Amino acid sequence: MSELPYWRLAGAYFFYFAYLGAFAPYFSLYLSSLGMAASGIGLIMSLPQLVRIVAPHLWGWLADRDGRVLRVARAGSIAGTVIFCGLFAARGFEAVFAVVLLMSFCLSAALPLLESTTLAHLGAQHGRYGRVRVWGSLGFIVAVALIGYVLDALPVRVLLWIMLAVLIAASLLLMLVPDAPRIEHAEEADSIGRLMRRPPVIALFVACALMSVAHGPYYTFYSIFLVEHGYAKSAVGWLWTLGVICEIAIFIWLAHLLRAFSLRAVLIASFALATFRFLVIGWCADSLAMLLFAQTLHAASFGSFHASALGYVNRFFGGRHQARGQAIYTSLAYGVGGTLGGIYAGSAWERFGPSLTFTGAALCAFAGMLILWRNLRVDGAAAAA
Numbered sequence: 001m002s003e004l005p006y007w008r009l010a011g012a013y014f015f016y017f018a019y020l021g022a023f024a025p026y027f028s029l030y031l032s033s034l035g036m037a038a039s040g041i042g043l044i045m046s047l048p049q050l051v052r053i054v055a056p057h058l059w060g061w062l063a064d065r066d067g068r069v070l071r072v073a074r075a076g077s078i079a080g081t082v083i084f085c086g087l088f089a090a091r092g093f094e095a096v097f098a099v100v101l102l103m104s105f106c107l108s109a110a111l112p113l114l115e116s117t118t119l120a121h122l123g124a125q126h127g128r129y130g131r132v133r134v135w136g137s138l139g140f141i142v143a144v145a146l147i148g149y150v151l152d153a154l155p156v157r158v159l160l161w162i163m164l165a166v167l168i169a170a171s172l173l174l175m176l177v178p179d180a181p182r183i184e185h186a187e188e189a190d191s192i193g194r195l196m197r198r199p200p201v202i203a204l205f206v207a208c209a210l211m212s213v214a215h216g217p218y219y220t221f222y223s224i225f226l227v228e229h230g231y232a233k234s235a236v237g238w239l240w241t242l243g244v245i246c247e248i249a250i251f252i253w254l255a256h257l258l259r260a261f262s263l264r265a266v267l268i269a270s271f272a273l274a275t276f277r278f279l280v281i282g283w284c285a286d287s288l289a290m291l292l293f294a295q296t297l298h299a300a301s302f303g304s305f306h307a308s309a310l311g312y313v314n315r316f317f318g319g320r321h322q323a324r325g326q327a328i329y330t331s332l333a334y335g336v337g338g339t340l341g342g343i344y345a346g347s348a349w350e351r352f353g354p355s356l357t358f359t360g361a362a363l364c365a366f367a368g369m370l371i372l373w374r375n376l377r378v379d380g381a382a383a384a385a
Helices: 006-033 038-051 055-066 069-088 093-107 110-122 126-153 158-176 192-196 199-214 216-228 233-260 263-283 288-296 298-316 319-352 354-375
Strands: none
Touching (some): 006 038, 038 319, 055 110, 069 110, 110 126, 110 298, 199 298, 199 354, 216 233, 216 263, 216 354, 233 263, 263 298, 263 354, 288 298, 319 354
């Protein structure tokens, strides 16, 4: 593992997530400056999540067929960056919708294929994944913090130039990352369909999708929920930041965690702690101390959950199926799960109120935990049999 291209991988993660840190909090402000209605803004902002249901399958299939995973990731990243330039001319809803849709489709190639490459470079040393992935979280924090100050001083249109610069940097870093050698698995002759029908694989993907559903109310309404409880927007921002800082900490500590506990134990514990976290948010929002505690649990509900889930995906899908395995994980866990989570949050919030909506989120995480407890009985590649 001395040949791990650490800084090139770290740089690619940093700039990819810096782009997300520019898009997620601030692109809606740019759309609003164009005079778009709230419904149109909501639809455009949901496009990256929606394309993740379909696009990763295509990119994963191309990468596995081509045999050179990063060539496909680079092509998608460059194409997405070029299409992004169309936003400088787009003004109306239809034009912006078309650009963001095509751009998101192309950019969706980058992360699952970068994850696949990183895990292939790491091989058996999966515990080191967190020390690479942590740079993505740092990129997100840096972008969110710095761009906020920039937009206080300059017109919101400057956001497009910032995002373009970050996308160019991400593409350049992907060009520098070397392809990882393919690791042949004994079960590689199995078709992707047969692998997908194995009960532990089904259980993993269903549970991960439920975790994304559970996060729906958090990502959609958490800030609004806190402001309605009397918290200042600056306090809300620091609560979000605390969650990402704890996510970074768990990524750094991941290797020690996996030496002390099995991958199965870490994954199931992540679901258990997520269940508790969403109950605390839903019923203890008047207590700042409890909210601070709940935000530290982001280390489990996203950090250790994501890292351990990827570890299982890497074990279940090897060799020529590795890229497609990562793509299917992204599609089902974050595409389908994230979309259903947003739909659930929007429908339940007005009908049942915040506390019961977050309780429903907790029940989704708890259901995922039970599914894993019952079906992931072996901690290792043999679990896929």
